[in-house]
Amino acid sequence: MLAIQGMTVQRGVGAQAHKIRLPTLSLAPGECVAITGPSGCGKSTLLEAVGLLLAPSRLEHFQLGTLQHDVAKLWRTDKQSELAKLRARDLGFVLQNGGLLPFLNVADNIALPRRLQGLASESARTTQAVERLGLMPLLQKRPSMLSIGERQRVAFVRALAHEPQLLLADEPTAALDPHSAHDLFALFMEVVEELQLSALVVSHDWSLVRTFGLPRIDAVIVKGETVFEPRV
Numbered sequence: 001m002l003a004i005q006g007m008t009v010q011r012g013v014g015a016q017a018h019k020i021r022l023p024t025l026s027l028a029p030g031e032c033v034a035i036t037g038p039s040g041c042g043k044s045t046l047l048e049a050v051g052l053l054l055a056p057s058r059l060e061h062f063q064l065g066t067l068q069h070d071v072a073k074l075w076r077t078d079k080q081s082e083l084a085k086l087r088a089r090d091l092g093f094v095l096q097n098g099g100l101l102p103f104l105n106v107a108d109n110i111a112l113p114r115r116l117q118g119l120a121s122e123s124a125r126t127t128q129a130v131e132r133l134g135l136m137p138l139l140q141k142r143p144s145m146l147s148i149g150e151r152q153r154v155a156f157v158r159a160l161a162h163e164p165q166l167l168l169a170d171e172p173t174a175a176l177d178p179h180s181a182h183d184l185f186a187l188f189m190e191v192v193e194e195l196q197l198s199a200l201v202v203s204h205d206w207s208l209v210r211t212f213g214l215p216r217i218d219a220v221i222v223k224g225e226t227v228f229e230p231r232v
C-alpha cells in the first residue's frame, strides 16, 4: 500500500522554478493508478518523488507498506543510505530508457534486485515473466544488444523481481507494438493483483488505460504549478 499527503517537489530554481504538487494518494494492495497529462507537466517528476529519488520541498505524510517511514525526516537529515535501502527493498522502477546496467547481461540484470536483498537469483515469478515476455533467448545478451522494446520488457521483469511494495512505471509500453504492449500491461496487472503490490503507471496510451479500467489521475498546470486531478 501507498499513502501520500501534502507532498511538493520543485524542478529548477529562481525564475525557472516549476512546482509540482503531488496528489493525495491512497493505494490499497493490488491497486494500480494511471498518471496521464501533457508532456513536460511533471509526470516523471511525480514518479521520482514517490520513488524517493527527489527531495521534497514539503511532505506531510508518506507511508509505504504497513510501516510508516518518516521520509521527510530522512530527507531533512540527508540519510541517503536509509533512503537507498527503502528504494532497494520496497520499490521497483520501470524507467523510460530501461535503466539496465550495461555491463551485466539480461539474466544478471534481472537477478540484481534479488541478490541485493540476499534472495535466490531466480523466483518462479521471474522465470514465468521471462517466458511470458519471450525473453528466454535474450538472457545471455547485454542490454546494448537489445531493441528498446526488449529492454523495456527486461526492465519490467527486473522491477518486479524482488516483489517490492510499489511498482513505479514510466511509459512502460512506449516502445512496444500494440500487441506486445497489451501483453506486458496484462502481465503487469496480473503481477500487481497476485503479489498485492501497489502501482503507479505513467502512460500516454489511453486505450490501454481504458482497456484495463485503470483509475486515472491527470496532471494539469494551474498558474504555473502542476497539480493532479482525478478523472473518471
Ligand SMILES: Nc1ncnc2c1ncn2[C@@H]1O[C@H](COP(=O)(O)OP(=O)(O)OP(=O)(O)O)[C@@H](O)[C@H]1O
Pocket (backbone or CB within 6 Å): 011, 012, 018, 037, 038, 039, 040, 041, 042, 043, 044, 045, 046
Ligand atoms: N533534472 C531536471 N532538472 C531541472 N528541470 C527538470 C529536470 N527534469 C525535468 N525537468 C523539468 O520539470 C518539468 C517536468 O518534467 P517531467 O519530465 O516530469 O514531465 P513529464 O510530464 O514526465 O514529461 P514527458 O511526458 O514529456 O515525459 C519540465 O518543465 C522539465 O523541463
